[in-house]
Structure formats: structure tokens, C-alpha cells
Amino acid sequence: MNILGTGIIFSRGLGVAALENALRAGWQPPDEIDLPRSAGLKRLVYQVNLDAVPDKTLLKKNRRSDKLSKMAVLAAADALADSGIAQTADKRIGIILSTAFGAHVTTFDFLDGILDYGEANVSPTTFSNSVHNAAAAYISSSLNIKGPTLSITQFRFSFQSALQLASAWLQQGRCDYVLAGAVDQYGAVLGYVADQKLCSAPDGKIKPFTFSPTCHVPGEGAAFFLLGKAGPENMYCSVTAIHTGAEPDNPNPPDIDIIDADGMLPDESAYIAALRHGIPATSYSPVFGSMMITSAFNIAAGALMLRNQSCYAAPVLDNPHNIRLLSESGKRAMKQIRCTGYNCYGDKSVIYLGRD
Amino acid sequence: MLITGLGVISAAGNNLSETLDSFASGQRNCGPLTLFPSQLPYPVFEVKNLPDNYYLEGRRTLSLAMIAVDQALADARLSDIPKYRIGVCLGTTVASQLNDLQFYMTYREKNSAPMTAADRFLKGNLAEYVSRRIGARGPQLTVVNACSSGTDAIGVALSWLKSDLCDIVIAGGADELNHIPYCGFSSLGIVNPGLCAPFDRDRKGLNLGEGAGIMIIEKQSVAKIRGVTSDLFLAGFGASGDAYHLTAPSPEGIGLKASLRSALAEAGIQPGEIAFINAHGTGTLDNDLVEGNVLADIFGQAVKMLSTKGYTGHTLGAAGGIEAAFTAAGLRYGWIPASAGFENRDEAIPLSPVGEKTSVSGQYAISTSLAFGGNNAAVLLGLENIK
Numbered sequence: 001m002n003i004l005g006t007g008i009i010f011s012r013g014l015g016v017a018a019l020e021n022a023l024r025a026g027w028q029p030p031d032e033i034d035l036p037r038s039a040g041l042k043r044l045v046y047q048v049n050l051d052a053v054p055d056k057t058l059l060k061k062n063r064r065s066d067k068l069s070k071m072a073v074l075a076a077a078d079a080l081a082d083s084g085i086a087q088t089a090d091k092r093i094g095i096i097l098s099t100a101f102g103a104h105v106t107t108f109d110f111l112d113g114i115l116d117y118g119e120a121n122v123s124p125t126t127f128s129n130s131v132h133n134a135a136a137a138y139i140s141s142s143l144n145i146k147g148p149t150l151s152i153t154q155f156r157f158s159f160q161s162a163l164q165l166a167s168a169w170l171q172q173g174r175c176d177y178v179l180a181g182a183v184d185q186y187g188a189v190l191g192y193v194a195d196q197k198l199c200s201a202p203d204g205k206i207k208p209f210t211f212s213p214t215c216h217v218p219g220e221g222a223a224f225f226l227l228g229k230a231g232p233e234n235m236y237c238s239v240t241a242i243h244t245g246a247e248p249d250n251p252n253p254p255d256i257d258i259i260d261a262d263g264m265l266p267d268e269s270a271y272i273a274a275l276r277h278g279i280p281a282t283s284y285s286p287v288f289g290s291m292m293i294t295s296a297f298n299i300a301a302g303a304l305m306l307r308n309q310s311c312y313a314a315p316v317l318d319n320p321h322n323i324r325l326l327s328e329s330g331k332r333a334m335k336q337i338r339c340t341g342y343n344c345y346g347d348k349s350v351i352y353l354g355r356d
Numbered sequence: 357m358l359i360t361g362l363g364v365i366s367a368a369g370n371n372l373s374e375t376l377d378s379f380a381s382g383q384r385n386c387g388p389l390t391l392f393p394s395q396l397p398y399p400v401f402e403v404k405n406l407p408d409n410y411y412l413e414g415r416r417t418l419s420l421a422m423i424a425v426d427q428a429l430a431d432a433r434l435s436d437i438p439k440y441r442i443g444v445c446l447g448t449t450v451a452s453q454l455n456d457l458q459f460y461m462t463y464r465e466k467n468s469a470p471m472t473a474a475d476r477f478l479k480g481n482l483a484e485y486v487s488r489r490i491g492a493r494g495p496q497l498t499v500v501n502a503c504s505s506g507t508d509a510i511g512v513a514l515s516w517l518k519s520d521l522c523d524i525v526i527a528g529g530a531d532e533l534n535h536i537p538y539c540g541f542s543s544l545g546i547v548n549p550g551l552c553a554p555f556d557r558d559r560k561g562l563n564l565g566e567g568a569g570i571m572i573i574e575k576q577s578v579a580k581i582r583g584v585t586s587d588l589f590l591a592g593f594g595a596s597g598d599a600y601h602l603t604a605p606s607p608e609g610i611g612l613k614a615s616l617r618s619a620l621a622e623a624g625i626q627p628g629e630i631a632f633i634n635a636h637g638t639g640t641l642d643n644d645l646v647e648g649n650v651l652a653d654i655f656g657q658a659v660k661m662l663s664t665k666g667y668t669g670h671t672l673g674a675a676g677g678i679e680a681a682f683t684a685a686g687l688r689y690g691w692i693p694a695s696a697g698f699e700n701r702d703e704a705i706p707l708s709p710v711g712e713k714t715s716v717s718g719q720y721a722i723s724t725s726l727a728f729g730g731n732n733a734a735v736l737l738g739l740e741n742i743k
Contacts, residue, residue, distance in 0.1 A: 127540030132500035137729025148595035168519035
């Protein structure tokens with residue numbers, strides 16, 4: 001299965017060019033936002049600014065949708081456009097949207113409606129947007145995609161599951177292409193929950209290689225990929241393996257190890273054992289913010305590096321365990337990148353990206 | 357792929373045997389809402405007498421799921437879970453949201469709230485919970501495709517097995533009655549203040565329900581190793597989007613037609629080989645009109661068809677799992693119940709559901725789901741030894 005197009009929206013903008021610029025520039029401080037009903041209290045968040053999206057066509061088309069759906073539509077459309085595949089109307093394209101928390105912000109808006117106006121006076125539009133598969137439905141209608149459309153949630157490994165299923169769909173001929181991706185939105189309530197359970201980074205800096213104690217900075221955004229069996233010359237790379245659970249031995253060591261460490265677990269020491277000795281390691285969570293779906297964003301970075309045969313230095317280099325970090329950006333011959341993640345149960349996921 | 361186990365719980369019965377009794381007698385267990393306080397007047401199909409040993413405070417969907425999972429595992433004689441690569445793919449709507457009204461009220465008022473509800477949510481991902489609870493070591497996935505979630509989950513199971521991601525899949529759906537859909541569907545103006553009447557001329561909307569429906573689906577080779585067999589098999593699946601509207605189906609039923617054709621193609625059979633169809637049949641004006649016309653278009657006006665939502669209500673993410681299990685039972689036992697609530701033919705719909713308990717014979721049957729967002733899905737089940 002090959003990555004033919006990448007679409008991304010995050011706090012630093014929309015599109016692969018924004019991704020490239022952000023990876024090149026490295027860490028930047030997050031936004032400081034006011035907490036609702038808490039005079040003077042702030043939270044550091046990597047927030048998406050939809051007002052900064054230059055082309056408003058899709059935003060206008062989806063004006064009644066919530067922010068989660070808008071981000072998903074923009075990233076999915078971006079991935080399709082980035083692939084350069086023309087005439088998609090006659091192609092069977094599937095959609096797999098993965099998310100950890102879905103439309104939770106809109107769900108709380110709906111609860112506001114019940115509490116403020118009573119059960120009989122809630123908004124049908126808010127309810128419709130609160131349904132988990134609304135975002136995928138907006139992608140389908142905005143891009144006129146009529147293939148199988150699936151929304152899935154698995155907290156930390158949602159995106160890995162999406163890739164695994166996309167590969168099966170392509171293999172079985174259920175689709176010609178699959179738009180698979182991940183989206184999550186920051187919200188004040190889950191921000192509060194995260195504050196109760198995790199340590200917030202006081203300086204706004206996620207330190208992926210500190211491992212314990214960890215600190216997080218909430219992020220939001222969407223990353224989508226157009227996946228296909230055949231790959232044109234300009235494709236990004238192949239997804240050569242996806243493992244959840246045990247990782248079989250791979251005799252070919254990766255050129256770079258990317259880890260999903262982002263402070264969303266109180267202890268991320270498991271990554272130490274997962275890293276291969278001598279292989280330069282990196283993590284781009286300090287660029288995107290902490291998200292359960294962070295692997296989708298790291299995969300976007302990995303795919304870009306393989307296509308461009310250029311690497312980007314780890315954005316935060318705090319390194320108390322003396323891991324060999326990818327400390328410099330620049331041209332680099334690479335054939336394989338490994339992306340590793342862990343969930344709260346200690347289960348491991350591994351995605352291999354390759355380019356010959 | 358063999359279907360070696362079935363488990364089901366809904367207002368129609370706490371297991372398949374009780375359900376078939378309700379079907380045979382035409383009993384409809386719909387009544388006033390008792391699970392949470394509400395000012396809205398709509399009746400619901402609640403599951404009664406949940407066994408104490410399955411009670412999980414604040415996580416009713418998981419309780420319902422585990423009841424059906426345990427039934428299905430027992431039916432499949434599958435106890436040595438760690439020995440096989442068992443995947444878990446389940447659909448839901450309610451269990452995927454942090455939607456605890458009390459938690460949110462407290463948070464709004466005090467800017468803080470106890471973490472109990474959040475903890476339940478974070479440890480309550482449906483597939484993840486079931487997988488951990490039984491010790492499965494295959495892939496796990498929670499499908500949140502609104503009302504087609506359960507059907508889509510069975511489709512994912514078929515894909516997993518065909519791609520050798522696992523040997524056996526526990527697939528289906530589970531959902532509890534919850535405040536958000538109860539108010540939400542009411543706001544859409546599609547809830548019936550009386551009993552739902554799928555495909556009836558005078559239908560006035562749906563009733564909400566709850567429950568779980570589970571299938572154990574496995575490779576024939578694995579079933580052979582386990583020393584089990586089954587007359588039921590999963591023959592095909594199809595899913596397509598309408599790309600039309602968030603809350604209304606495409607008037608031409610584009611996505612449903614494509615889903616049905618995909619399922620038939622995967623099974624390698626013709627529409628004429630279908631013994632009966634367990635339709636989505638919610639009892640709403642739009643759904644039944646579109647679905648009835650599509651089914652007549654593809655299968656002809658004489659095809660035997662029913663909706664079982666007159667016995668269960670619309671169980672949302674569970675519906676596809678529950679109705680696939682009912683479809684399997686219909687094939688196996690050779691009869692389907694009267695499509696409860698149907699009395700008068702709608703002239704705009706070229707076919708009518710069965711009005712009484714009806715014998716069916718044939719090797720194949722279909723269960724359909726139409727969902728929010730224009731999702732359409734169809735599973736095609738087969739019977740090895742036709743009665």
C-alpha cells in the first residue's frame with residue numbers, strides 16, 4: 001500500500017508546505033488561550049486557526065459543520081489534491097476516518113442545549129454534528145466520494161487500525177483508493193480532564209525523550225492520506241507493515257525511528273526499550289501538540305522525509321537518557337522509517353514506511 | 357467464513373430463544389422510559405432484567421455487549437481464547453462519547469468535576485473493553501458509523517479474516533438508551549409518540565431501543581481445528597456512501613443500491629437467490645420510502661421482507677449486529693416473524709413487508725443498514741443445508 005497524497009491541518013497551517021515549514025523551523029510556542037468561566041486562567045494549546053485558511057471554498061460549503069468536521073474535510077481534500085490524481089469521479093474511493101474523541105466539543109454543546117433550553121428545544125443541527133460519523137459524511141458529500149465510508153475510534157491506536165483496514169480494502173479490491181486519516185479537536189472539558197490526569201508542560205514544550213515524568217501540551221488537527229495499490233513516481237512512500245501488539249523481528253533496521261511520545265501517558269519509558277541502538281530517533285509531537293492520534297502526524301512527517309530524502313531534526317532535544325537523536329536537518333538517503341507508539345495498557349504499535 | 361456463534365439481547369428478549377418466542381407471538385415490549393429522567397413523552401424499547409453479574413455502573417452498553425458476547429462464545433463453544441488470533445470489531449454510538457450529563461453539569465457549575473465519568477469513558481472503548489475482558493489478542497476496532505455501525509463492524513470482520521489479520525472475529529454492535537440520542541432524534545422530529553410502524557402508510561417515525569447483537573465469525577479451517585461446524589456463513593458485504601446529505605438518504609438510494617450490489621457480487625449470487633431481507637426499516641417517512649423502493653428495484657416486489665425494529669426499536673449502533681443475528685436465525689429456522697406495526701400498504705412503496713409469521717426457504721438472506729451521513733451497508737448471510 002502506497003501513500004500517494006498527504007493532507008494536513010494543524011496549528012501551523014494547512015498543507016504539506018506548512019508541514020515542511022514547521023518541521024524545518026522546529027519547536028514554536030503554543031497559543032495561550034483563556035479557560036472558560038475562569039477569570040485570568042490560561043491553558044497552552046496548539047490550536048488550529050481556520051480563519052487563516054486561505055481558500056474558503058470548502059469552509060463555506062460546510063458552514064453548518066463543526067470545527068472537527070471542517071478540519072477533517074480540509075485535510076482530506078488536501079490529500080486528494082496533493083496526490084495529483086485527476087478524474088476521481090470514476091474511481092472507487094473509500095474513506096476511513098479515525099478519531100480518539102470525535103465530536104466531543106459538539107456533544108458538550110448539545111448538553112448545553114439540554115441544560116439551557118430544555119430537552120424539547122435542543123438544536124437538531126448540533127445533534128447531527130455531534131454524531132461520530134458526521135465528519136466522514138462531510139468529507140463524502142464535499143468531495144463527492146461514494147465508496148465505503150467508515151468512522152472508527154480506538155483511542156491511541158485509531159489511526160493504526162485505519163491503515164490496517166485500508167490495506168485490507170485495497171487488497172480485496174473493495175476500493176481503488178482509500179482516504180484514511182485521523183482527526184481530533186481540542187476542547188475545554190477534555191482539556192480539564194487531561195489536566196487532572198497528566199502533567200502540563202509549563203513552558204509549552206513537549207519533551208518526547210524525557211520519558212518520565214512526562215508533560216503534555218494539547219493539540220488538534222487532522223492528517224489524511226490518499227492510499228493506493230499502485231504508486232506513481234512522485235508518491236511519498238509505501239506503508240510496508242503495520243503491527244499492533246507484538247512486533248515481529250525485522251532484519252532490516254530502519255534509517256530513522258520516530259516515536260509517538262507526547263506526554264499523553266504519565267510514563268513513557270517503554271519507548272526506551274523500543275528504540276534500536278544506534279538508529280537516530282526523533283518525534284515531532286512538539287510541533288503538533290499532544291494528541292491520541294499523534295501517530296498520523298508523525299507518519300505525515302515520515303512520509304515527507306522519505307519522499308524528499310531529507311530529514312528534519314527532532315524539534316526538542318532534551319535527552320536525559322542519551323538516546324541518539326536526529327539532531328540535524330538536511331539531505332539524507334533513507335529507505336525505511338519506523339514509527340512506534342504505545343497505549344496506556346503498554347501495547348505497542350509499529351508502522352514501517354519504505355521507499356526504494 | 358463460518359458464523360459459529362450468535363448472541364443477542366434486546367427488548368425482544370435477553371437471548372435468542374426468548375427473542376424467537378417474542379417474534380412468534382408478536383409481542384412488542386415497548387413502554388415508558390425508565391432509565392433516566394426526561395420530560396419527553398416518547399416510548400422506548402428498554403432491556404429489562406439485566407443479569408446482576410453483568411452490571412457495570414454507568415456503562416450499560418458494555419454490560420449489554422458482554423451478555424451477547426458471552427452468549428455467542430458459548431454458542432460457538434469458544435473458550436480457549438488465547439489459543440487463537442481473535443479480533444474484536446464492534447459498532448456503537450453511545451459508548452464512544454463522554455456524554456455524562458451529571459459530570460458535565462457539575463463541570464459547568466463548579467469548573468471541576470469528579471473523574472468517575474471520565475475514567476469510565478476512557479476505559480470503556482467498546483472493542484477494547486471486550487477484547488481485554490476476554491483476553492483476545494487479535495485486532496480490535498470500535499466502529500462509530502452511527503446506525504450502520506453494527507453492520508459495518510461485520511463487514512470489517514470479513515475484511516480482517518480475508519486478509520488473514522486474525523482467525524476468528526467477535527463482531528456486531530451494542531448500544532444503550534441514552535439522553536443524547538433520545539433528545540437528538542426528538543429534535544429531528546422523527547420519533548414516534550406511539551409504536552413504530554415500519555413501511556406502513558401511516559408511519560410516524562421511529563422508537564429508540566437498546567441491546568447488543570454479536571456474531572462469532574471464523575475461517576472454516578480454524579473451525580475445523582476447533583472441532584466445530586456451522587450451517588451459517590458470511591457470504592458478502594457491501595458499503596457505500598450517498599455523498600448527499602447529513603441526515604437524509606439519497607432519494608434514489610444510490611448508496612444502498614451500490615452496497616447491495618457489492619454484497620451480491622462478493623457472494624457471487626443473483627438477487628433472485630435471496631430468500632428474504634431484514635430491512636433497516638426504521639418507520640421514518642424517508643428511510644422506508646427510499647429503502648422500499650431500492651429493495652423492490654433490485655429484488656422485485658415479491659421478495660419477502662420485514663423490519664424487526666417493531667420488536668426492538670431502533671438500537672442505533674447495535675442494530676446491524678442484532679438484525680444480522682435475527683437474519684441468521686431466520687435462515688436457520690426457516691421462518692421470519694410478522695413485520696410488527698405494518699398494517700396498511702404505502703402506495704409510494706412498491707413492496708410490503710410480511711404481515712404474519714412467514715416460512716422462508718433458500719440459501720441466502722440480507723440485512724441492511726442506512727445511517728446518518730448517508731452511510732449504507734448490507735451483509736449477506738448464507739445457509740449451508742437448506743431446510
